Amino acid sequence: SRNIRLAVIPGDGIGTEVVAEGLKVLEAVGTKIEPTHYDLGAARYHRTGETLPDSVLDELRGYDAILLGAIGDPSVPPGILERDLLLRLRFAFDHYVNLRPVKLFPGVATPLAGTPTENIDMIVVREGTEGLYAGTGGVMRRGTPHEIATQESLNTAHGVERVVRYAFEKAKSRPRRKLTLVHKTNVLTFAGDLWQRTVNRVAEEYPEVGTDYCHIDAASMFFVTQPERFDVVVTDNLFGDIITDLGAAIAGGIGLAASGNINPEGAAPSMFEPVHGSAPDIAGQGKADPTATILSVSMLLDHLGLHDEAARVERAVADDIAERGGSRSTSEIGDDITARVSG
Numbered sequence: 207s208r209n210i211r212l213a214v215i216p217g218d219g220i221g222t223e224v225v226a227e228g229l230k231v232l233e234a235v236g237t238k239i240e241p242t243h244y245d246l247g248a249a250r251y252h253r254t255g256e257t258l259p260d261s262v263l264d265e266l267r268g269y270d271a272i273l274l275g276a277i278g279d280p281s282v283p284p285g286i287l288e289r290d291l292l293l294r295l296r297f298a299f300d301h302y303v304n305l306r307p308v309k310l311f312p313g314v315a316t317p318l319a320g321t322p323t324e325n326i327d328m329i330v331v332r333e334g335t336e337g338l339y340a341g342t343g344g345v346m347r348r349g350t351p352h353e354i355a356t357q358e359s360l361n362t363a364h365g366v367e368r369v370v371r372y373a374f375e376k377a378k379s380r381p382r383r384k385l386t387l388v389h390k391t392n393v394l395t396f397a398g399d400l401w402q403r404t405v406n407r408v409a410e411e412y413p414e415v416g417t418d419y420c421h422i423d424a425a426s427m428f429f430v431t432q433p434e435r436f437d438v439v440v441t442d443n444l445f446g447d448i449i450t451d452l453g454a455a456i457a458g459g460i461g462l463a464a465s466g467n468i469n470p471e472g473a474a475p476s477m478f479e480p481v482h483g484s485a486p487d488i489a490g491q492g493k494a495d496p497t498a499t500i501l502s503v504s505m506l507l508d509h510l511g512l513h514d515e516a517a518r519v520e521r522a523v524a525d526d527i528a529e530r531g532g533s534r535s536t537s538e539i540g541d542d543i544t545a546r547v548s549g
């Protein structure tokens with residue numbers, strides 16, 4: 207079979223450090239993967255003023271998948287790299303599923319004292335191309351005492367239905383077969399109504415999946431007090447952003463949280479990245495935990511149909527986590543997991 211063509215965007219801060227470890231593991235698992243690095247992020251922006259040139263975007267379209275480290279740097283005003291690079295990739299490649307597992311590995315300390323490991327095992331299906339991230343809205347009388355800023359949530363029947371369908375398929379494939387819609391239907395009456403009606407309608411095609419509903423505020427509480435309520439969670443872009451940081455916290459921290467920005471039809475490459483950011487405060491010190499990136503590599507392999515390889519990487523991570531002792535550097539953790547994958 208031909209080589210898998212992988213575009214690698216290490217990005218900013220710890221992104222470069224964690225991506226290097228992810229690639230080590232990828233190589234050790236024995237896949238025929240051919241990585242090409244792309245220099246995008248704060249350094250390029252300062253050097254050339256470019257965030258994501260159209261020619262690069264076109265080139266990236268031709269890859270089988272993308273591995274991304276982290277985007278964002280305090281030296282660049284907020285929103286530029288996020289909107290014009292990271293979100294542009296998600297939007298241009300129609301990554302309408304932002305898949306974020308929240309799973310507690312045995313041996314990981316959760317702040318939820320006394321919670322059995324198996325009680326935290328869910329997957330959040332975050333919508334990735336619409337909602338408040340769409341960027342609609344505007345500002346009037348900026349800088350005056352009469353300033354009015356609006357920022358609208360865009361929800362289309364097409365956009366909601368496709369992500370809800372994906373979530374039902376996911377739920378169907380999992381032992382507990384439960385889908386929870388998380389929204390705020392009591393206040394966001396237009397968008398919430400569309401989401402709820404869509405879930406109700408699609409649910410008729412999935413009689414084997416139990417459906418539930420939870421407001422975002424209550425869901426935040428239940429993530430902490432009763433995480434076992436959740437199996438597959440489907441939610442909009444911003445609620446999903448927030449709840450998956452909470453999910454990362456209950457499952458052992460942001461250093462372990464993986465994600466995939468998926469284009470399920472394969473019309474464009476899917477992109478895998480740790481949920482954490484560029485962490486400029488610890489960048490360049492070898493302190494970052496590469497585990498989230500390595501788990502994202504496992505998701506990448508799975509997405510490409512390399513299920514055995516994906517499982518081997520996840521097992522290597524689980525074994526590594528189970529035996530964690532003293533503190534290790536970024537590359538020591540990467541080396542230890544790599545050894546388990548090769549061994």
Ligand code: IPM
Pocket residue numbers: 277278288289292293447481
């Ligand atoms: C994430 C990040 C991004 C988001 C930012 C950096 C734009 O927080 O991947 O969760 O809000 O989606």
Ligand code: MN
Pocket residue numbers: 447448451481
């Ligand atoms: Mn986030």
